[in-house]
Amino acid sequence: MKPFAIEPDDRAFAVARDGVVLASSxxxxxxxxxxxxxxxxxxxxxxxxxxxTSTRHLGSVLREAQPAARALALVAAEFARRLAAHPxxxxxxxxxxxxxGAERFGLGALLGVARxxxxxxxxFVDAAVVSAAALGGTGAAIVIELGLHHVAATLIExxxxxxxxxxxxxxxxxxxxxxxxxxLDLINTAMVRQxxxxxxxxxxxxxxxxxxxxALARDAMASGVATAALAAxxxxxxxxxxxxQLAHAAQPLWREIARLLHELRPAGSALTLLVxxxxxxxxxxxxxxxxxxxxxxxSLPAGFAAAATSLLELPPRAAGEPVRLLRRLPAAAxxxxxxxxxxxxxxxPGAAGPAPSHVLFAGRTFALGAEPLVVGRAPGAAxxxxxxxxxxxxxxxHCTFLRDGAELLLLDHSRFGSFVNGERxxxxxxxxxxxxxxxxxxxxxLALIAVGEALVP
Numbered sequence: 264m265k266p267f268a269i270e271p272d273d274r275a276f277a278v279a280r281d282g283v284v285l286a287s288s289x290x291x292x293x294x295x296x297x298x299x300x301x302x303x304x305x306x307x308x309x310x311x312x313x314x315x316t317s318t319r320h321l322g323s324v325l326r327e328a329q330p331a332a333r334a335l336a337l338v339a340a341e342f343a344r345r346l347a348a349h350p351x352x353x354x355x356x357x358x359x360x361x362x363x364g365a366e367r368f369g370l371g372a373l374l375g376v377a378r379x380x381x382x383x384x385x386x387f388v389d390a391a392v393v394s395a396a397a398l399g400g401t402g403a404a405i406v407i408e409l410g411l412h413h414v415a416a417t418l419i420e421x422x423x424x425x426x427x428x429x430x431x432x433x434x435x436x437x438x439x440x441x442x443x444x445x446x447l448d449l450i451n452t453a454m455v456r457q458x459x460x461x462x463x464x465x466x467x468x469x470x471x472x473x474x475x476x477x478a479l480a481r482d483a484m485a486s487g488v489a490t491a492a493l494a495a496x497x498x499x500x501x502x503x504x505x506x507x508q509l510a511h512a513a514q515p516l517w518r519e520i521a522r523l524l525h526e527l528r529p530a531g532s533a534l535t536l537l538v539x540x541x542x543x544x545x546x547x548x549x550x551x552x553x554x555x556x557x558x559x560x561x562s563l564p565a566g567f568a569a570a571a572t573s574l575l576e577l578p579p580r581a582a583g584e585p586v587r588l589l590r591r592l593p594a595a596a597x598x599x600x601x602x603x604x605x606x607x608x609x610x611x612p613g614a615a616g617p618a619p620s621h622v623l624f625a626g627r628t629f630a631l632g633a634e635p636l637v638v639g640r641a642p643g644a645a646x647x648x649x650x651x652x653x654x655x656x657x658x659x660x661h662c663t664f665l666r667d668g669a670e671l672l673l674l675d676h677s678r679f680g681s682f683v684n685g686e687r688x689x690x691x692x693x694x695x696x697x698x699x700x701x702x703x704x705x706x707x708x709l710a711l712i713a714v715g716e717a718l719v720p
Contacts, residue, residue, distance in 0.1 A: 302340025
Protein backbone atom coordinates (compact mmCIF):
# COMPACT_ATOMS: atom_id res chain seq x y z
CA MET A 264 0.00 0.00 0.00
CA LYS A 265 1.35 3.42 -0.98
CA PRO A 266 1.18 5.97 1.86
CA PHE A 267 0.32 9.62 2.18
CA ALA A 268 3.68 11.25 2.94
CA ILE A 269 4.69 14.22 5.08
CA GLU A 270 8.18 15.76 5.02
CA PRO A 271 8.58 18.15 7.99
CA ASP A 272 11.58 20.02 6.57
CA ASP A 273 11.44 23.51 8.08
CA ARG A 274 12.85 25.07 4.87
CA ALA A 275 10.35 23.23 2.64
CA PHE A 276 7.61 21.44 4.60
CA ALA A 277 5.95 19.14 2.05
CA VAL A 278 3.09 16.69 1.68
CA ALA A 279 2.81 14.20 -1.21
CA ARG A 280 0.65 11.45 -2.66
CA ASP A 281 1.41 8.99 -5.49
CA GLY A 282 4.74 10.66 -6.23
CA VAL A 283 3.23 14.14 -6.58
CA VAL A 284 4.12 16.97 -4.19
CA LEU A 285 0.81 18.53 -3.17
CA ALA A 286 2.32 21.50 -1.33
CA SER A 287 5.70 22.71 -0.13
CA SER A 288 6.59 25.91 1.73
CA UNK A 289 8.77 27.10 4.63
CA UNK A 290 7.73 26.33 8.19
CA UNK A 291 7.02 29.84 9.48
CA UNK A 292 3.84 30.34 11.47
CA UNK A 293 1.99 32.86 13.58
CA UNK A 294 1.99 32.02 17.28
CA UNK A 295 -1.61 33.10 17.92
CA UNK A 296 -0.75 36.14 20.03
CA UNK A 297 -1.92 38.56 17.31
CA UNK A 298 -4.90 38.57 14.96
CA UNK A 299 -3.83 35.50 12.94
CA UNK A 300 -4.54 32.03 14.31
CA UNK A 301 -1.74 29.90 15.72
CA UNK A 302 -0.15 27.78 12.98
CA UNK A 303 -1.22 30.08 10.11
CA UNK A 304 1.38 30.71 7.39
CA UNK A 305 3.60 33.65 8.33
CA UNK A 306 6.51 33.44 5.86
CA UNK A 307 5.71 36.84 4.35
CA UNK A 308 5.47 38.44 7.77
CA UNK A 309 8.47 36.98 9.65
CA UNK A 310 10.57 40.12 9.24
CA UNK A 311 7.71 42.55 9.74
CA UNK A 312 6.25 40.79 12.79
CA UNK A 313 9.15 38.91 14.41
CA UNK A 314 7.63 38.81 17.91
CA UNK A 315 4.40 37.08 16.85
CA THR A 316 5.84 34.54 14.40
CA SER A 317 8.00 31.45 14.74
CA THR A 318 10.54 29.69 12.50
CA ARG A 319 12.16 27.51 15.18
CA HIS A 320 9.26 25.47 16.58
CA LEU A 321 9.72 22.50 14.25
CA GLY A 322 13.47 22.25 14.85
CA SER A 323 12.88 22.54 18.59
CA VAL A 324 10.46 19.60 18.62
CA LEU A 325 12.65 17.43 16.39
CA ARG A 326 15.97 18.03 18.16
CA GLU A 327 15.33 19.02 21.79
CA ALA A 328 14.75 16.40 24.46
CA GLN A 329 12.25 18.65 26.25
CA PRO A 330 10.77 21.14 23.76
CA ALA A 331 8.67 23.98 25.11
CA ALA A 332 4.93 23.52 25.23
CA ARG A 333 4.61 26.50 22.86
CA ALA A 334 6.75 24.71 20.23
CA LEU A 335 4.68 21.52 20.51
CA ALA A 336 1.44 23.49 20.19
CA LEU A 337 2.69 25.36 17.12
CA VAL A 338 3.82 22.13 15.41
CA ALA A 339 0.40 20.60 16.07
CA ALA A 340 -1.33 23.73 14.76
CA GLU A 341 0.85 23.80 11.64
CA PHE A 342 0.23 20.12 10.90
CA ALA A 343 -3.50 20.67 11.32
CA ARG A 344 -3.50 23.65 8.96
CA ARG A 345 -1.46 21.91 6.25
CA LEU A 346 -3.48 18.69 6.43
CA ALA A 347 -6.75 20.60 6.34
CA ALA A 348 -5.68 21.88 2.91
CA HIS A 349 -4.48 18.42 1.78
CA PRO A 350 -6.03 15.74 3.99
CA UNK A 351 -5.25 12.00 3.78
CA UNK A 352 -8.02 10.06 2.06
CA UNK A 353 -10.22 7.63 3.93
CA UNK A 354 -8.20 4.48 4.68
CA UNK A 355 -4.94 6.10 3.54
CA UNK A 356 -1.98 5.45 5.85
CA UNK A 357 0.55 8.15 6.73
CA UNK A 358 4.37 7.99 6.76
CA UNK A 359 6.73 10.81 7.70
CA UNK A 360 10.06 11.42 5.89
CA UNK A 361 12.22 12.42 8.85
CA UNK A 362 14.93 15.09 8.33
CA UNK A 363 18.55 14.33 9.18
CA GLY A 364 18.49 16.19 12.47
CA ALA A 365 15.42 14.44 13.88
CA GLU A 366 16.25 12.65 17.13
CA ARG A 367 14.34 9.59 18.29
CA PHE A 368 12.66 11.59 21.03
CA GLY A 369 11.75 14.17 18.39
CA LEU A 370 10.07 11.49 16.32
CA GLY A 371 8.26 10.43 19.48
CA ALA A 372 7.02 13.99 19.87
CA LEU A 373 5.74 13.94 16.26
CA LEU A 374 4.01 10.65 16.99
CA GLY A 375 2.24 12.38 19.87
CA VAL A 376 1.16 15.19 17.53
CA ALA A 377 -0.13 12.63 15.02
CA ARG A 378 -2.18 10.87 17.68
CA UNK A 379 -3.54 14.19 18.89
CA UNK A 380 -4.71 14.91 15.33
CA UNK A 381 -5.99 11.33 14.86
CA UNK A 382 -3.59 10.72 11.96
CA UNK A 383 -3.13 7.03 11.01
CA UNK A 384 0.67 7.21 11.26
CA UNK A 385 2.38 3.91 10.45
CA UNK A 386 6.01 4.97 10.61
CA PHE A 387 8.97 7.14 9.74
CA VAL A 388 11.49 6.81 6.94
CA ASP A 389 14.86 8.55 6.84
CA ALA A 390 14.49 11.38 4.30
CA ALA A 391 18.10 11.07 3.10
CA VAL A 392 17.81 7.29 2.61
CA VAL A 393 14.55 7.46 0.67
CA SER A 394 15.93 10.25 -1.54
CA ALA A 395 19.08 8.31 -2.44
CA ALA A 396 17.10 5.08 -2.93
CA ALA A 397 14.65 6.73 -5.34
CA LEU A 398 17.50 7.76 -7.64
CA GLY A 399 18.71 4.18 -7.94
CA GLY A 400 22.30 3.47 -8.86
CA THR A 401 25.18 2.26 -6.73
CA GLY A 402 28.00 3.81 -4.78
CA ALA A 403 28.03 6.16 -1.84
CA ALA A 404 26.00 9.36 -1.73
CA ILE A 405 25.90 12.33 0.62
CA VAL A 406 22.57 14.10 1.03
CA ILE A 407 22.83 17.78 1.98
CA GLU A 408 19.98 19.30 3.95
CA LEU A 409 19.70 23.07 4.36
CA GLY A 410 17.17 23.99 7.01
CA LEU A 411 16.15 27.43 8.17
CA HIS A 412 18.56 27.35 11.10
CA HIS A 413 20.86 24.40 10.42
CA VAL A 414 22.74 22.50 7.75
CA ALA A 415 23.13 18.72 7.75
CA ALA A 416 24.81 16.05 5.65
CA THR A 417 24.09 12.30 5.64
CA LEU A 418 26.30 9.57 4.19
CA ILE A 419 24.32 6.87 2.37
CA GLU A 420 25.79 3.62 1.08
CA UNK A 421 24.36 1.83 -1.98
CA UNK A 422 26.86 -0.93 -2.72
CA UNK A 423 24.68 -2.95 -5.05
CA UNK A 424 22.20 -3.60 -2.26
CA UNK A 425 19.82 -1.47 -0.23
CA UNK A 426 20.44 2.19 0.47
CA UNK A 427 21.31 2.59 4.14
CA UNK A 428 22.29 5.46 6.39
CA UNK A 429 25.83 5.28 7.76
CA UNK A 430 26.43 8.62 9.44
CA UNK A 431 24.85 12.04 9.70
CA UNK A 432 26.28 15.38 10.80
CA UNK A 433 24.36 18.52 11.74
CA UNK A 434 25.64 22.03 12.29
CA UNK A 435 23.79 25.08 13.57
CA UNK A 436 26.45 27.33 12.02
CA UNK A 437 24.43 27.65 8.87
CA UNK A 438 20.94 27.66 7.45
CA UNK A 439 18.79 29.63 5.04
CA UNK A 440 17.92 32.18 7.72
CA UNK A 441 21.57 33.08 8.31
CA UNK A 442 22.16 33.27 4.56
CA UNK A 443 19.22 35.65 4.12
CA UNK A 444 20.52 37.79 6.96
CA UNK A 445 23.96 38.00 5.33
CA UNK A 446 22.39 39.11 2.06
CA LEU A 447 20.12 41.64 3.79
CA ASP A 448 23.16 43.12 5.52
CA LEU A 449 25.00 43.29 2.19
CA ILE A 450 22.09 45.07 0.47
CA ASN A 451 21.53 47.45 3.34
CA THR A 452 25.20 48.41 3.52
CA ALA A 453 25.15 49.23 -0.20
CA MET A 454 21.93 51.26 0.19
CA VAL A 455 23.27 53.26 3.12
CA ARG A 456 26.48 54.06 1.25
CA GLN A 457 24.81 54.97 -2.03
CA UNK A 458 21.47 56.47 -0.98
CA UNK A 459 21.75 57.08 2.80
CA UNK A 460 18.61 54.94 3.21
CA UNK A 461 18.65 52.34 6.01
CA UNK A 462 16.33 49.56 4.77
CA UNK A 463 16.64 47.50 7.96
CA UNK A 464 15.57 50.36 10.22
CA UNK A 465 11.93 49.78 9.27
CA UNK A 466 10.26 46.35 9.49
CA UNK A 467 8.12 46.94 6.39
CA UNK A 468 11.05 47.68 4.09
CA UNK A 469 13.02 44.83 5.62
CA UNK A 470 10.19 42.44 4.73
CA UNK A 471 10.16 43.82 1.18
CA UNK A 472 13.84 43.03 0.75
CA UNK A 473 13.45 39.61 2.40
CA UNK A 474 10.64 38.65 -0.01
CA UNK A 475 12.74 39.79 -2.98
CA UNK A 476 15.84 37.70 -2.14
CA UNK A 477 14.94 34.57 -4.20
CA ALA A 478 14.39 36.62 -7.37
CA LEU A 479 17.54 38.62 -6.64
CA ALA A 480 19.62 35.42 -6.43
CA ARG A 481 18.09 34.05 -9.65
CA ASP A 482 18.80 37.27 -11.54
CA ALA A 483 22.39 37.35 -10.30
CA MET A 484 22.94 33.72 -11.38
CA ALA A 485 21.40 34.36 -14.81
CA SER A 486 23.06 37.65 -15.77
CA GLY A 487 25.83 38.25 -13.23
CA VAL A 488 24.14 41.31 -11.71
CA ALA A 489 20.84 42.00 -9.97
CA THR A 490 18.98 45.03 -8.69
CA ALA A 491 17.62 45.17 -5.15
CA ALA A 492 14.77 47.66 -5.03
CA LEU A 493 12.05 48.73 -2.59
CA ALA A 494 9.36 51.38 -2.25
CA ALA A 495 9.60 53.71 0.72
CA UNK A 496 7.85 57.02 1.31
CA UNK A 497 6.53 57.10 -2.24
CA UNK A 498 10.04 56.74 -3.67
CA UNK A 499 11.95 53.85 -5.21
CA UNK A 500 15.29 52.99 -3.64
CA UNK A 501 17.58 50.56 -5.45
CA UNK A 502 21.15 49.28 -5.62
CA UNK A 503 22.90 46.93 -8.03
CA UNK A 504 24.78 43.91 -6.73
CA UNK A 505 26.95 41.40 -8.54
CA UNK A 506 26.83 37.64 -8.38
CA UNK A 507 30.31 37.66 -6.83
CA GLN A 508 29.17 39.95 -4.01
CA LEU A 509 26.30 37.59 -3.13
CA ALA A 510 28.61 34.57 -3.39
CA HIS A 511 31.16 36.21 -1.08
CA ALA A 512 28.50 37.03 1.54
CA ALA A 513 27.41 33.36 1.46
CA GLN A 514 30.93 31.98 2.00
CA PRO A 515 30.45 31.08 5.71
CA LEU A 516 27.57 28.78 4.78
CA TRP A 517 29.36 27.20 1.81
CA ARG A 518 32.46 26.60 3.95
CA GLU A 519 30.35 24.87 6.58
CA ILE A 520 28.75 22.61 3.97
CA ALA A 521 32.19 21.77 2.56
CA ARG A 522 33.46 20.99 6.08
CA LEU A 523 30.65 18.50 6.65
CA LEU A 524 31.26 16.90 3.26
CA HIS A 525 34.99 16.53 3.94
CA GLU A 526 34.26 14.89 7.29
CA LEU A 527 31.83 12.38 5.80
CA ARG A 528 33.43 11.57 2.43
CA PRO A 529 35.93 8.68 2.31
CA ALA A 530 39.14 10.39 1.23
CA GLY A 531 39.22 11.25 -2.45
CA SER A 532 36.26 9.05 -3.36
CA ALA A 533 33.98 9.99 -6.25
CA LEU A 534 30.42 9.86 -4.96
CA THR A 535 27.05 11.50 -5.53
CA LEU A 536 26.16 14.76 -3.80
CA LEU A 537 22.41 15.30 -3.42
CA VAL A 538 21.48 18.96 -2.92
CA UNK A 539 18.09 20.74 -2.91
CA UNK A 540 17.53 22.59 -6.20
CA UNK A 541 16.69 25.77 -4.32
CA UNK A 542 20.17 25.61 -2.78
CA UNK A 543 22.24 24.45 -5.75
CA UNK A 544 21.01 27.45 -7.77
CA UNK A 545 22.39 29.97 -5.26
CA UNK A 546 25.52 32.04 -6.00
CA UNK A 547 28.76 30.47 -4.84
CA UNK A 548 27.72 26.90 -4.06
CA UNK A 549 29.03 25.32 -7.25
CA UNK A 550 32.38 27.00 -6.75
CA UNK A 551 32.50 25.67 -3.19
CA UNK A 552 31.78 22.13 -4.44
CA UNK A 553 34.44 22.30 -7.17
CA UNK A 554 36.99 20.91 -4.71
CA UNK A 555 35.15 17.56 -4.72
CA UNK A 556 36.73 16.37 -7.96
CA UNK A 557 34.80 13.78 -9.93
CA UNK A 558 31.71 13.85 -7.71
CA UNK A 559 28.34 13.94 -9.41
CA UNK A 560 26.02 16.72 -8.29
CA UNK A 561 22.29 15.94 -8.28
CA SER A 562 19.84 18.75 -7.48
CA LEU A 563 16.54 17.56 -6.03
CA PRO A 564 13.25 19.48 -6.31
CA ALA A 565 11.42 20.57 -3.16
CA GLY A 566 9.49 17.77 -1.48
CA PHE A 567 11.54 15.03 -3.18
CA ALA A 568 11.74 12.87 -0.04
CA ALA A 569 7.99 13.16 0.51
CA ALA A 570 7.26 12.23 -3.11
CA ALA A 571 9.64 9.26 -2.92
CA THR A 572 8.07 8.09 0.34
CA SER A 573 4.59 8.26 -1.20
CA LEU A 574 5.68 5.73 -3.85
CA LEU A 575 6.88 3.07 -1.39
CA GLU A 576 4.90 -0.13 -1.11
CA LEU A 577 4.55 -0.43 2.66
CA PRO A 578 2.31 -2.83 4.56
CA PRO A 579 -0.14 -1.14 6.94
CA ARG A 580 0.65 -1.28 10.63
CA ALA A 581 -1.57 -3.69 12.51
CA ALA A 582 -3.17 -2.69 15.79
CA GLY A 583 -0.69 -3.04 18.62
CA GLU A 584 2.39 -3.06 16.37
CA PRO A 585 5.06 -0.42 17.03
CA VAL A 586 5.55 2.55 14.77
CA ARG A 587 8.54 1.79 12.54
CA LEU A 588 11.63 3.84 11.63
CA LEU A 589 13.22 2.75 8.32
CA ARG A 590 16.85 3.64 7.63
CA ARG A 591 17.43 0.96 5.00
CA LEU A 592 15.49 0.75 1.72
CA PRO A 593 15.94 -1.02 -1.64
CA ALA A 594 17.79 1.22 -4.09
CA ALA A 595 15.10 1.16 -6.77
CA ALA A 596 15.00 4.04 -9.23
CA UNK A 597 11.76 5.95 -9.61
CA UNK A 598 12.09 7.25 -13.21
CA UNK A 599 9.33 9.86 -12.94
CA UNK A 600 10.94 11.37 -9.85
CA UNK A 601 14.50 11.07 -11.11
CA UNK A 602 13.51 12.96 -14.27
CA UNK A 603 12.88 16.05 -12.13
CA UNK A 604 16.41 16.01 -10.72
CA UNK A 605 19.27 17.94 -12.32
CA UNK A 606 22.55 16.05 -12.80
CA UNK A 607 26.01 17.45 -13.42
CA UNK A 608 29.63 16.83 -12.53
CA UNK A 609 31.19 19.92 -10.88
CA UNK A 610 34.78 18.93 -11.67
CA UNK A 611 35.83 16.25 -14.12
CA PRO A 612 38.32 13.58 -13.09
CA GLY A 613 40.94 15.14 -15.34
CA ALA A 614 40.91 18.40 -13.39
CA ALA A 615 42.89 16.90 -10.51
CA GLY A 616 46.54 17.71 -9.86
CA PRO A 617 49.54 15.57 -10.88
CA ALA A 618 50.82 12.55 -9.00
CA PRO A 619 53.30 13.63 -6.28
CA SER A 620 57.02 12.90 -6.51
CA HIS A 621 57.94 13.54 -2.86
CA VAL A 622 56.57 13.69 0.67
CA LEU A 623 57.58 16.77 2.62
CA PHE A 624 57.84 16.29 6.40
CA ALA A 625 59.71 18.25 9.08
CA GLY A 626 61.76 20.10 6.49
CA ARG A 627 62.90 16.93 4.68
CA THR A 628 61.75 15.39 1.40
CA PHE A 629 61.21 11.67 0.89
CA ALA A 630 61.14 10.40 -2.68
CA LEU A 631 58.13 8.46 -3.95
CA GLY A 632 59.54 5.94 -6.40
CA ALA A 633 58.99 2.31 -7.21
CA GLU A 634 59.71 1.25 -3.63
CA PRO A 635 56.80 1.77 -1.18
CA LEU A 636 57.26 4.47 1.47
CA VAL A 637 56.07 3.30 4.92
CA VAL A 638 55.14 5.74 7.70
CA GLY A 639 54.86 4.95 11.41
CA ARG A 640 56.58 4.74 14.79
CA ALA A 641 58.26 1.45 13.86
CA PRO A 642 57.68 1.10 10.10
CA GLY A 643 59.88 -1.97 9.64
CA ALA A 644 61.10 -0.93 6.18
CA ALA A 645 64.27 0.59 4.78
CA UNK A 646 62.39 3.29 2.84
CA UNK A 647 60.34 4.87 5.60
CA UNK A 648 59.38 7.94 7.59
CA UNK A 649 59.99 7.05 11.23
CA UNK A 650 57.87 9.08 13.66
CA UNK A 651 58.65 9.70 17.31
CA UNK A 652 57.29 7.45 20.03
CA UNK A 653 54.47 8.87 22.15
CA UNK A 654 52.49 10.49 19.33
CA UNK A 655 48.81 9.98 20.12
CA UNK A 656 46.88 8.03 17.51
CA UNK A 657 49.96 6.98 15.50
CA UNK A 658 50.45 3.27 14.89
CA UNK A 659 53.77 1.43 14.62
CA UNK A 660 53.11 0.82 10.91
CA HIS A 661 50.55 3.50 10.18
CA CYS A 662 50.29 3.87 6.39
CA THR A 663 52.10 3.25 3.10
CA PHE A 664 52.51 5.30 -0.07
CA LEU A 665 52.52 2.97 -3.08
CA ARG A 666 52.81 3.60 -6.83
CA ASP A 667 49.93 2.37 -9.01
CA GLY A 668 51.03 3.05 -12.56
CA ALA A 669 51.22 6.81 -12.98
CA GLU A 670 49.22 7.43 -9.79
CA LEU A 671 49.97 7.18 -6.08
CA LEU A 672 47.94 5.28 -3.50
CA LEU A 673 47.82 5.78 0.25
CA LEU A 674 47.14 2.52 2.11
CA ASP A 675 45.94 2.91 5.70
CA HIS A 676 46.96 0.16 8.17
CA SER A 677 46.14 2.02 11.38
CA ARG A 678 43.51 1.77 14.06
CA PHE A 679 43.03 5.50 14.39
CA GLY A 680 42.97 6.43 10.71
CA SER A 681 44.76 8.51 8.12
CA PHE A 682 43.18 11.67 6.70
CA VAL A 683 43.67 13.30 3.29
CA ASN A 684 42.59 16.96 3.22
CA GLY A 685 40.48 16.28 6.31
CA GLU A 686 38.76 13.20 4.82
CA ARG A 687 39.34 9.80 6.42
CA UNK A 688 40.88 7.13 4.21
CA UNK A 689 38.73 4.02 3.83
CA UNK A 690 41.52 1.43 3.43
CA UNK A 691 43.03 3.20 0.40
CA UNK A 692 42.84 6.50 -1.46
CA UNK A 693 44.46 8.05 -4.52
CA UNK A 694 46.49 11.11 -3.59
CA UNK A 695 47.85 13.96 -5.68
CA UNK A 696 50.31 16.80 -5.42
CA UNK A 697 49.00 19.50 -3.12
CA UNK A 698 47.19 17.05 -0.83
CA UNK A 699 47.88 17.07 2.91
CA UNK A 700 47.94 13.81 4.86
CA UNK A 701 47.31 13.91 8.60
CA UNK A 702 47.98 10.95 10.86
CA UNK A 703 47.33 10.86 14.59
CA UNK A 704 45.36 13.21 16.81
CA UNK A 705 46.30 16.05 16.79
CA UNK A 706 48.99 14.19 14.89
CA UNK A 707 51.47 15.24 12.25
CA UNK A 708 50.98 16.50 8.70
CA LEU A 709 52.73 15.25 5.57
CA ALA A 710 52.61 17.41 2.43
CA LEU A 711 52.62 15.81 -1.02
CA ILE A 712 54.55 17.75 -3.62
CA ALA A 713 55.53 17.37 -7.28
CA VAL A 714 59.12 18.36 -8.08
CA GLY A 715 60.25 18.79 -11.67
CA GLU A 716 63.01 16.44 -12.87
CA ALA A 717 65.44 19.30 -13.45
CA LEU A 718 65.14 20.30 -9.79
CA VAL A 719 65.67 16.86 -8.30
CA PRO A 720 69.21 16.50 -6.93
